[in-house]
Amino acid sequence: MKNLYYVFKKCVGCKTCELSCALAHSQSGELSEALKEIKLSLPRTTVFAATGENYPVSCRHCKEQKCVSACMAKALTRDAATGMVLHDENRCVGCWMCVMVCPYAAIRPNRKIKLPLRCDRCKDKDQPACVKACPTRAILWEEEPEPKK
Amino acid sequence: MKQFVIIGNSAAGIAAAESIRQNDKSSKITIISDEGYAAYCRCLISYYLAGEVSEENVVYRPESFYKENNIELLLNKKALSVDADKNRVTLADKSQIGYDALLIATGASPKFPQGIKGLKNKGVFGLRSLKDAKDISGLLPTVSDSACVLGGGLVGLKAGYALNKRGLKVKVIVKSSQVLSQMLDACAAGLIQSKLEENGIEIVMGADAAQILGDNQVKGIKLDSGKEIACSLVIVGKGVSPNIDIGKEAKLKCAEGILTDNHLQSSVSGIYAAGDVCENIDVSIGKTAVNALWPVAVEQGRIAGANMTGKACLYDGSVGMNSIEFFGLPVISLGVYEIKNDAASLEKLEMFDEKRGIYKKLILKEGVIIGAIMAGDIRNSGLFLSLIRGKVNVAVLKDKLLLENFSYPHIAGMTKEKEQMYV
Ligand SMILES: Cc1cc2nc3c(=O)[nH]c(=O)nc-3n(C[C@H](O)[C@H](O)[C@H](O)COP(=O)(O)OP(=O)(O)OC[C@H]3O[C@@H](n4cnc5c(N)ncnc54)[C@H](O)[C@@H]3O)c2cc1C
Numbered sequence: 001m002k003n004l005y006y007v008f009k010k011c012v013g014c015k016t017c018e019l020s021c022a023l024a025h026s027q028s029g030e031l032s033e034a035l036k037e038i039k040l041s042l043p044r045t046t047v048f049a050a051t052g053e054n055y056p057v058s059c060r061h062c063k064e065q066k067c068v069s070a071c072m073a074k075a076l077t078r079d080a081a082t083g084m085v086l087h088d089e090n091r092c093v094g095c096w097m098c099v100m101v102c103p104y105a106a107i108r109p110n111r112k113i114k115l116p117l118r119c120d121r122c123k124d125k126d127q128p129a130c131v132k133a134c135p136t137r138a139i140l141w142e143e144e145p146e147p148k149k
Numbered sequence: 150m151k152q153f154v155i156i157g158n159s160a161a162g163i164a165a166a167e168s169i170r171q172n173d174k175s176s177k178i179t180i181i182s183d184e185g186y187a188a189y190c191r192c193l194i195s196y197y198l199a200g201e202v203s204e205e206n207v208v209y210r211p212e213s214f215y216k217e218n219n220i221e222l223l224l225n226k227k228a229l230s231v232d233a234d235k236n237r238v239t240l241a242d243k244s245q246i247g248y249d250a251l252l253i254a255t256g257a258s259p260k261f262p263q264g265i266k267g268l269k270n271k272g273v274f275g276l277r278s279l280k281d282a283k284d285i286s287g288l289l290p291t292v293s294d295s296a297c298v299l300g301g302g303l304v305g306l307k308a309g310y311a312l313n314k315r316g317l318k319v320k321v322i323v324k325s326s327q328v329l330s331q332m333l334d335a336c337a338a339g340l341i342q343s344k345l346e347e348n349g350i351e352i353v354m355g356a357d358a359a360q361i362l363g364d365n366q367v368k369g370i371k372l373d374s375g376k377e378i379a380c381s382l383v384i385v386g387k388g389v390s391p392n393i394d395i396g397k398e399a400k401l402k403c404a405e406g407i408l409t410d411n412h413l414q415s416s417v418s419g420i421y422a423a424g425d426v427c428e429n430i431d432v433s434i435g436k437t438a439v440n441a442l443w444p445v446a447v448e449q450g451r452i453a454g455a456n457m458t459g460k461a462c463l464y465d466g467s468v469g470m471n472s473i474e475f476f477g478l479p480v481i482s483l484g485v486y487e488i489k490n491d492a493a494s495l496e497k498l499e500m501f502d503e504k505r506g507i508y509k510k511l512i513l514k515e516g517v518i519i520g521a522i523m524a525g526d527i528r529n530s531g532l533f534l535s536l537i538r539g540k541v542n543v544a545v546l547k548d549k550l551l552l553e554n555f556s557y558p559h560i561a562g563m564t565k566e567k568e569q570m571y572v
Contacts (some may be wrong), residue, residue, distance in 0.1 A: 008558075008571045048556035055558035059513075060568035069451070070444035072192035073202075074209055091206050093196055098470040100481050101444060102531035103566045104557045109479060109527060140572065 010138035012062040013054035017044035020133030067098035157254030158182035161424025164450030194282040199311035250457035257389035257425035296382035301328035305386025403530025406439040413453040423449035430466035433484030485520030516544035
């Protein structure tokens with residue numbers, strides 16, 4: 001299964017990934033239009049500057065799936081075939097239990113529309129938008145390493 | 150082939166059944182439930198009552214789930230007793246079921262205050278089951294437009310919110326000096342209270358119901374001050390108590406809940422407990438407690454289930470926590486949320502931005518976070534929970550913890566999280 005990894009030394013904090021992410025998840029796909037959308041598309045990836053360097057943060061689709069266990073509306077489920085954590089917006093009640101338990105703070109509340117935002121790896125595309133957009137190639141889209149023993 | 154029996158068909162029971170099936174494809178699993186439905190999302194019944202969630206979206210596991218996983222589901226059957234010597238459960242209809250391993254996942258029931266007259270009147274409800282929500286909902290067209298909720302805890306406020314959404318005038322009667330006294334300090338509680346009041350829910354503070362008025366049908370309540378309030382619907386939200394009767398009778402060690410070890414086994418070998426009925430270590434207070442929460446029930450169920458099949462899985466305790474949102478204000482509480490005046494060794498970090506409606510507080514003990522409240526900005530709650538669970542010393546990060554840009558990279562490598570993010 002592929003996951004997103006960040007070569008933090010290469011990240012210059014330009015936030016192109018955030019922008020491309022928001023665009024890719026907008027209804028129109030056009031920046032000028034996307035900015036006007038009521039259900040404003042917010043980035044699922046966030047770049048933080050910590051200790052002088054830049055670190056993007058995104059959902060890991062963890063094996064431990066704390067968010068799936070915590071989801072009291074059964075909106076979050078783990079897809080056995082792809083290993084991805086899926087979110088059903090129709091079932092979600094915006095209780096923020098997933099935000100409460102995510103140890104990476106990679107699930108962000110979009111309070112306007114009462115839905116959590118998290119990386120869906122641009123599910124129906126072959127490559128996440130942020131990977132394509134990153135000007136310094138700091139984002140890798142690679143097979144997960146074997147778990148450390 | 151073994152026979153696994155689970156009493157209780159909800160968060161803990163389902164997680165256990167799934168976990169047993171994962172480890173053991175062929176043994177028999179029987180779930181006993183005294184309710185009439187396949188598993189549903191108990192926490193959503195107030196949303197259902199509010200009309201915000203359909204009955205279809207309340208379903209947690211459809212009937213097909215039990216077939217697919219070869220689980221026998223006995224509905225509308227109450228387990229009466231457990232014979233721990235003969236490994237047998239007796240049901241109310243006198244039938245008996247033998248087991249190799251038993252899980253007690255009977256949850257909790259609403260507490261009804263003792264000594265109040267009129268609690269049996271028509272129109273008085275707890276809010277614990279889908280049936281409760283349906284009964285209340287079914288009554289709404291026939292009652293007057295005002296309701297009283299007794300208790301300002303989570304369930305009380307959620308009930309009040311739901312009835313407000315359904316167009317009723319709601320008064321919440323709160324005995325203590327603040328709402329949500331089991332999860333928030335006065336400051337955060339004040340923010341919530343203002344939100345509720347702005348939206349038409351009245352909070353009557355420092356008062357308790359002394360009597361429910363009316364002969365057969367509720368006509369109102371009488372407060373301890375003598376004041377009377379007219380209403381035709383009363384919801385009792387005075388907390389819950391774990392359903393430990395079966396366990397107690399089977400001589401399992403109990404405190405508030407059924408006491409369990411780090412495999413979630415009770416004091417009697419072969420009998421496990423999980424969920425709202427289970428008492429185990431609370432990481433933030435360092436003592437045993439019942440943390441009656443959906444995520445805790447799921448995790449305990451999963452671990453208990455694995456252990457029932459003989460796979461040794463350790464349970465490392467829970468943290469009391471909760472997340473609520475009323476009228477657009479999200480609040481999350483984790484662990485120890487208040488410094489009681491006797492605790493000189495505790496340290497408090499806090500910020501309050503009244504304009505933006507943001508309040509954040511952390512409580513530290515010897516450099517380790519043991520509790521947090523996040524109101525208006527809940528984004529980093531998961532990081533704090535992870536730091537609490539990992540008992541991480543954050544002394545070096547103290548001045549950063551409550552900053553806007555505090556984030557996972559600041560603590561990467563300090564907690565127990567295993568997933569890789571950076572190369
Ligand atoms: C309105 C409401 C809102 C809530 N909101 C939240 C929230 O926001 N966050 C949160 O974390 N938690 C919340 N909770 C709590 C959460 O629902 C519980 O922690 C969770 O359901 C516990 O699961 P459980 O499996 O231990 O027990 P339960 O869900 O209580 O299930 C136990 C089942 O066992 C059955 N049973 C009991 N005794 C017997 C018997 N002798 N024989 C047969 N069957 C029996 C019961 O009828 C019940 O069906 C809320 C609860 C309510 C009622």
